[in-house]
Amino acid sequence: MLDERDREVLCAIVQSYINNPDPVGSRFITKKYAFCLSPATIRNIMSDLEDMGFLRQPHTSAGRVPTDKGYRFYVDCLSSHAHQYENKVFLNEITRELKSIKNDVDILLSETIKRLSNFSHYLGVALSPMAGSAAFNRIELLKHGSSHVVTVLFTDEGLVKNKVVDVDFDLPQRDLNRIASYLNSEFYGCTLNEIRSRIVEEMSEEKILCDTLISRSIKICREALSSPYGDIFISGFSEVLGLPDFSDVEKIKEISKAIEDKHLIIKLLDKLSESNKDEVQVIIGSENSLAGMKGFSLVAATYKEGSRRVGSVGVIGPTRMDYSKTMAMIDIAARFITKTLEER
Amino acid sequence: MLDERDREVLCAIVQSYINNPDPVGSRFITKKYAFCLSPATIRNIMSDLEDMGFLRQPHTSAGRVPTDKGYRFYVDCLSSHAHQYENKVFLNEITRELKSIKNDVDILLSETIKRLSNFSHYLGVALSPMAGSAAFNRIELLKHGSSHVVTVLFTDEGLVKNKVVDVDFDLPQRDLNRIASYLNSEFYGCTLNEIRSRIVEEMSEEKILCDTLISRSIKICREALSSPYGDIFISGFSEVLGLPDFSDVEKIKEISKAIEDKHLIIKLLDKLSESNKDEVQVIIGSENSLAGMKGFSLVAATYKEGSRRVGSVGVIGPTRMDYSKTMAMIDIAARFITKTLEER
DNA sequence: ATTAGCACTCTCCAGTTGAGAGTGCTAATC
């Protein structure tokens, strides 16, 4: 369908457009990329590529611009070398400045994506490891006034989460400890998702066995686990405002809407964590299933704790993104986080 | 200096400009506000007001626009009535939807400002009660691996904060409990600020009395209290993008820079909490001491827990803000939070 | 299959023009 020459021209066009957001014309291609062909021939090829949906013209007699399909082709062609120097600088910086942050995953993530967005000029995003696949380690319950309990949840990832839970009873700390140790023995080693589904089961049987201790435990535990996702971190909005792609207000509104709807981005990233791939993943524009995110691309990868993928890190930017450089960068960031988590 | 008539004209101009962001001319004033004066007379008055620094002209032969000083005069003239209906709707909504959130201050705040920004179309901000004036209630230490301790801090406001602290020793939970109870007896009832300064003192004596228990306690406590401020909540960025004041990209960049530098806004709000005023406070444009925030106004008020002012809530918007309506709204929001905190 | 040549289309920019809004000044009026 596409012969060697077509592919080269297509990639040259995408490349050129990424470097410079002007529609690219046939003459420019022959000059800059030194194909031994005349502009007219390039024009024919471009016309074919347009028919096949890889390119489009903003208007007659403008050059061509890649479509999402065009970007996809380009990305799939990329092999992951390149940008050695710039990325080395990036790696050095995060290693030097963030090495010491081991004990607080949240800070590690937020600082990493801050630098990620500094270097890439795109929007850094990360999902902290609260995904359902994390393993329950233990829970502590602390009395807090007469009708509240503070739950502190530990997972194998070392992630700690606390939450104030409303309760309709007033038990002494001693009894709370009993409830906690019941929960700890019952759920040790399960993933959070498993616990959630077991709770749903037990809730239905609950009316039958009226053991108040257990029913209270279950209630507290359900509250403590109520949000199935980790926290999302987003950083670098003012970076993307500097890009030529966001020189018009409508586009800015679009992306800020997307950001405010964090829920969507969380879901997207969570899906990535569950897919069991090692490489950097790219979602381009309309490939995105989320309405508010069409028009933007996501480049992301997962990081691991031990052997389990527990969260993801990436950037969101315009579809006209420097995929090659960005992908390499995300790769570095994800490996860095994995490594840092290993070392502690 | 300003006679009655001058004041009325000035207020009419500000009012009109707030309703509609066009420079206001002399003819318009006579028509709309039915002063029994001709445009020429109004022109003379406007010219005087401009000399005194209340107004300025974007260019010759445009109408006039208020300066920050002009807004200040207007705001100081405002008595707090007005906008009964709209604000009743606002009060009803937050009361109805948020009444049940008592146990989690963070959620209460973030939901309140979300609605605040919906109704006002400005950026809602709030500072949670971690200000230094909050009173220490108790601290719990939980073992977390061999070199980490999780601290859970309770204040009188019921605010709970946890933090993972790196430690260079490996003590059993029993010893951590001893440390915790030492801290609890030592610091009960102090404000966090007091504790911080006492820690600094004791750190210097520390080398002399080599009691490891105490020195370890102090270290942990210092870490747990390391951030002197509460969390900041910001909501409604896409609301402000809809305002005509932000139709140009430069202005958007400006405000998004200000938002990203949360630190500044925290300081500003914290200062408000400490000033012991009951009313809604207004900071207009260049009155602001923060470079990045000139060009915007802040309308904010503090909320109380018991008799202490513990945090603040407000909005940030363009200097061309509907001060009257906004001030009434902030007043409602702050009272609502105070009341909700009381009831639990 | 490739290319040279040419007519055509579209954008972008700079310059121009006229309408509209508003001012400042002056001289007349109350």
Add this chain to the structure above:
DNA sequence: GATTAGCACTCTCAACTGGAGAGTGCTAAT
């Protein structure tokens, strides 16, 4: 002495124009 009518002047804004530039698609020649 304060107010006002009248008028010349200034400035912006939107619409229009024309020419330059870039790029295309088609056709006929290589």
